Amino acid sequence: MTLHSPLHAQLYEEMLRRIRSGEWCAGEKVPSEKSLIAEFGTSRGPVRQALATLRAEGMIVGGRGAPPRVHRTAPHQSFDTFMSFTEWARELGMTPGQKVIERVKLPATEEIARELQIAPDDPIVEIIRVRLLGDKPAMLERSLFPYEVGRHLLRVDLDNGSIYQTLARAEVVPVRAKHIIDAIPAHPLEAEQLHVDQGAPLLRVRRIAYGSTGAVIETADDRYLPAMTSFVVENSADHSMPLARQAVGAA
Amino acid sequence: MTLHSPLHAQLYEEMLRRIRSGEWCAGEKVPSEKSLIAEFGTSRGPVRQALATLRAEGMIVGGRGAPPRVHRTAPHQSFDTFMSFTEWARELGMTPGQKVIERVKLPATEEIARELQIAPDDPIVEIIRVRLLGDKPAMLERSLFPYEVGRHLLRVDLDNGSIYQTLARAEVVPVRAKHIIDAIPAHPLEAEQLHVDQGAPLLRVRRIAYGSTGAVIETADDRYLPAMTSFVVENSADHSMPLARQAVGAA
Numbered sequence: 001m002t003l004h005s006p007l008h009a010q011l012y013e014e015m016l017r018r019i020r021s022g023e024w025c026a027g028e029k030v031p032s033e034k035s036l037i038a039e040f041g042t043s044r045g046p047v048r049q050a051l052a053t054l055r056a057e058g059m060i061v062g063g064r065g066a067p068p069r070v071h072r073t074a075p076h077q078s079f080d081t082f083m084s085f086t087e088w089a090r091e092l093g094m095t096p097g098q099k100v101i102e103r104v105k106l107p108a109t110e111e112i113a114r115e116l117q118i119a120p121d122d123p124i125v126e127i128i129r130v131r132l133l134g135d136k137p138a139m140l141e142r143s144l145f146p147y148e149v150g151r152h153l154l155r156v157d158l159d160n161g162s163i164y165q166t167l168a169r170a171e172v173v174p175v176r177a178k179h180i181i182d183a184i185p186a187h188p189l190e191a192e193q194l195h196v197d198q199g200a201p202l203l204r205v206r207r208i209a210y211g212s213t214g215a216v217i218e219t220a221d222d223r224y225l226p227a228m229t230s231f232v233v234e235n236s237a238d239h240s241m242p243l244a245r246q247a248v249g250a251a
Numbered sequence: 252m253t254l255h256s257p258l259h260a261q262l263y264e265e266m267l268r269r270i271r272s273g274e275w276c277a278g279e280k281v282p283s284e285k286s287l288i289a290e291f292g293t294s295r296g297p298v299r300q301a302l303a304t305l306r307a308e309g310m311i312v313g314g315r316g317a318p319p320r321v322h323r324t325a326p327h328q329s330f331d332t333f334m335s336f337t338e339w340a341r342e343l344g345m346t347p348g349q350k351v352i353e354r355v356k357l358p359a360t361e362e363i364a365r366e367l368q369i370a371p372d373d374p375i376v377e378i379i380r381v382r383l384l385g386d387k388p389a390m391l392e393r394s395l396f397p398y399e400v401g402r403h404l405l406r407v408d409l410d411n412g413s414i415y416q417t418l419a420r421a422e423v424v425p426v427r428a429k430h431i432i433d434a435i436p437a438h439p440l441e442a443e444q445l446h447v448d449q450g451a452p453l454l455r456v457r458r459i460a461y462g463s464t465g466a467v468i469e470t471a472d473d474r475y476l477p478a479m480t481s482f483v484v485e486n487s488a489d490h491s492m493p494l495a496r497q498a499v500g501a502a
Contacts, residue, residue, distance in 0.1 A: 005464035009368050013465040053368060077495040079488040092498055114303060117260050133498065175488045182481035183434035183452040201434040201452030213256035214264040227499060230433035233484060234493035237330040237426045241492055242485035244328040247343055247384065248478060 007042060011050035014040075019059055019070055030060055030068045083174055083209070085131050085139070086162035097132030100158050101140075101193065105147065115208065115219045116146050125150020129158065130193045137194045138228040143220040172217055174209040181205050181231060182248075184223070194225050201226060258293060262301035265291075270310055270321055281311055281319045334425055334460070336382050336390070337413035348383030351409050352391075352444065356398065366459065366470045367397050376401020380409065381444045388445045389479040394471040423468055425460035432456050432482060433499075435474070445476050452477060 005013075018024040024031075031039075036047045051068070054060040061071045081087050089096030104126050113120040124144050131139040143163065145153065152170040153163060167173070185199040194202070203224040211217040235241055256264075269275040275282075282290075287298045302319070305311040312322045332338050340347030355377050364371040375395050382390040394414065396404065403421040404414060418424065436450040445453070454475040462468045486492055 005466045006368065009464070009466050012368070049368070052365060079486055082486060082494060082496060088496055094498070117257065117263070117300075117304060173488075176485065177487070178483065178485045180481050180483050181432055181454070183454040183475075183477040185452050199450065199452075201436050201450075203432070203434040203454075213260075215256045215260050224434075226434040230431050230497055230499055232429065232431050232493075232495045232497050234427065234429045235330055235333060236428070237424075242483075243333060244483045245333060245339055246481055246483050247345070248481055 006046075008046035008049035008053070011036075011040060011042070011046050012053050015050055015054055016059065019054070024070050026070050028070055030070060079175075079177075080164075083177060084162055084164045085141070086165070089133055092133075094133050097135070098159060099130045099132070100127065101130060101189075102126065102128040103154065103158065105150070105154065112144060112219075115216070116144060117216045118146050123147035125153060127153060127158065127163070133228060136228070137225070139222055139224045140190050140193050141220060141222045143218055145218050146216070149217045167217070172211060174217055175212050177207055177209040179205050179207050180246075183226075186223075190223050194223075196225065203229065203231075205231070257297075259297035259300035259304070262287075262291060262293065262297050263304050266301055266305055267310065270305070275321050277321050279321055281321060330426075330428075331415075334428060335413055335415045336392070337416070340384055343384075345384050348386070349410060350381045350383070351378065352381060352440075353377065353379040354405065354409065356401070356405065363395055363470075366467070367395060368467045369397050374398035376404060378404060378409065378414070384479060387479070388476070390473055390475045391441050391444050392471060392473045394469055396469050397467070400468045418468070423462060425468055426463050428458055428460040430456050430458050431497075434477075437474075441474050445474075447476065454480065454482075456482070 015024070030051070033044065033047055033051070037044055040047065051060060055068070059071055060068050077088070081091055086096045105123055106126060107121040108116060108118055108124045110120045112124060113122060116124065118124070124147055126142070126144050127150075128140070128142045130137050131141055144150075149167065149172050152167060152172065156166050158166075164174070182204050183201050184204045186194065186196050186202050188198060190196070190202060191198040191200070196202075203226045205222045205224070207218070207220040207222065208216060209218040209220070233243055235243055266275070281302070284295060284298055284302070288295055291298065302311060306319070310322055311319050328339070332342055337347045356374055357377060358372040359367060359369055359375045361371045363375060364373060367375065369375070375398055377393070377395050378401075379391070379393045381388050382392055400418065400423050403418060403423065407417050409417075415425070433455050434452050435455045437445065437447050437453050439449060441447070441453060442449040442451070447453075454477045456473045456475070458469070458471040458473065459467060460469040460471070484494055486494055
């Protein structure tokens, strides 16, 4: 069979390429319809349809009065932005916030020790925070650190700063992370802190972050309000990438 | 600060590298503890701990009688395996199944037309299926195809085969896809088909699949039982990859 790409799809691909390559910069105005029509030598319809698709995908924002701009969070996010809720919110132009629920030094259980690659009963630091976007709760975050890492977090003001920025000042920097994404019902603590009913669906991301030596520097369990946040990933036949669907308990 | 990588973490990294590189093949037996101890010149403890970590991450399966083997679904999955529930289940060594709930040709609404990059009222094909792992329901899948693609699916026996395999025979092959992952409560149809209570948390993956010409060949909305499936993704500071956390409605 033949499946010709319609003109608007070709324009879409070209505009998407420009956004991805940075030729059209994040946050900048999108060229006017008039200039795009002139450049591509097409009629108004396909240009509008290509722009509408990019808008539907969130690659372009604004319109209806405001000039359309390239979205600041096009699907390629830097590792730092993806890892840090604080940096992510700032890039979005929103004010990140946090409220520390718990910060405690305690001995590792067997399971936690295995995850953090330390010995059982070795000390760890546990931090539980509610993360806010603007003034609204968006996520409950529970992070565990080996004491050697977490000790840098015991005395700083976590209500006004990023854990990763604090760790970076101590030269602890994550360079690789694994994220396991699923859904779970809200438990009492999440229901209270995120203002939802118990049992309401939350998007859970469990993370293991590795430092430059390969050692685990953090394991985390982030529970997002799905009304506030989703995750986007692209893959293709050309490029192998570390993305997998996995059967729960199949291991 | 110094953050020395303990010996077991170094062994873990080396074994992980071997699994990733294919030096240790998926599905094959892991070398014996004895041979690893001899090769690395270490004591039994660190070797065991490295193996335990790989087992906890699902990179190694078996043990307790059965010889440990490299998991067939290490986090790198091929594009085809990630896209096709059927191929994925088979790679896991499980029997994929499906039950067609609905298969219908109908005109595109405005929203669907925009997503499929066609004109409103153009014909589309909608297919709703329950997907099974073994005999257990795992996911409810709702796929929409432009008629030019979906017409190949109207008369085939979908209870005994893969949609993607059928499309491949018609030379329609996805080469790129975008996946948006979040969580939602089960609605009546999902509750009935997946045997859960209404409102139970489901893991939702919305997918847009593109063919080689850049045209959209499918949009899908897959709702997984989180007790059966999760998604895993890895990222690193070295490699940019198309992964993003996104604020819902921020566009």
